[in-house]
Amino acid sequence: MTMDRRQFLATSAAATILPSLGSAKYYEHNLVAEPIVTSLVPGYDFKTEMLGFNGSFPGPEIRTQVGQPLKVNVRNNLDEGTAVHWHGIRLPNAMDGVPMLTQDIQEPYTTKSYEFVPPDAGTYWYHSHYNSLEQVARGLIGPLIVEEASQIDVDEDITIILSDWLMNNDGQLIEEFSDMHSVAHAGFMGNYARAIFPQTKIHMGDRVRLRLINSATNRIFPLKLSGVEGKIVAFDGMALETPRDFEDIIIAPAQRVDLIVDVSDNLIIDQLLRDGFFRLGELPIEGENLQRKVSPIEALPKSTKPKPSSPNRELELVMMGGAMGGAHGGDNIWSLNNVSDMPAQPCETFDKNETVKIKLVNQTAFPHAMHLHGHHFYELNDNGEVGDFRDTTLIGARGSQDILCCFDNPGNWMLHCHMLSHSMGGMKTWVKVG
């Protein structure tokens, strides 16, 4: 028996926070995946047919607090299956939202609950992990914000979603998602891109936290921010030990960048192009904040991330295939170590808490954004020194990137290119931990 739509919506008010024992708070949210129409292009009167959550694209911002239990009830009101993945959260394997690996496909008109305790504060997102190239391109995404236990000293906290869409002149999505030419090249790309701001006001002199999320299926955004000055404070949800200066920012599909900035003018986000820029969005200032924060921008509180230690094992994972990539042993367009698509057995099995150095070698003519589920990993620089702690790393065409990962989370975890066309074209595998 399925709950009828009205009945479900009646219970799906905003987040409920129920008191619990001690200091624990329990956050519960409801998400309804459904077809929607939305004004995707500001200034035009057409409405775009998409998929969304709770009637909107992007889906509602889920806000919770680090270390507190979160429950999200997902209702599938699509006439196709779905599954929701909580990107970047180090959660129990059964909650990871990957059909055929961690759960069944969530059938139409059913409800599935996900429950986990986010161990790290930061900027995350949720998105469909079923038929994901198409469902993400059609809009099944939303931000998942895990707040720090103590308040961060900013005037505003703004989540900005970056994405692109392929649209016709009537503003409708062109559904050529799996066009084979794009799969074998840089992936399905839009002809229109935008930074989506929340309905927030900023003032000259504000200190603002900006949470950038790239939800595009394939597009890497090189960005220039104007009107603000400050520091990068986190990548992929994880606090940097020392806030970092920035000029341009490169954000690959699925990556997040948190900044703390002081506002001096209208906030403008431009995408840098080879010969100029494209304006992704602008948040105009209104009035002035006369109580400016003048203290230096401090690091966010440390996460519970594992300390880097020397590896027990070293492996190589080679990205192969695609146009101009040469021959490889896989039977789809892309492969990892000569194997295309999800193998019946894991590509590697790790003992729990094993620390592994993985050399990600890109033999192909395109960049890839490799994402590991259930863990973050350290990027190693060319001298082998430990760098940023991320869940998605961008590897340039014909380049390589070494990573160091402590596989401390038991279960079956996907490892795949987050350019979702490449993942669909075979660049995906999984590892088993514990």
Ligand SMILES: [Cu+2]
């Ligand atoms: Cu790729």
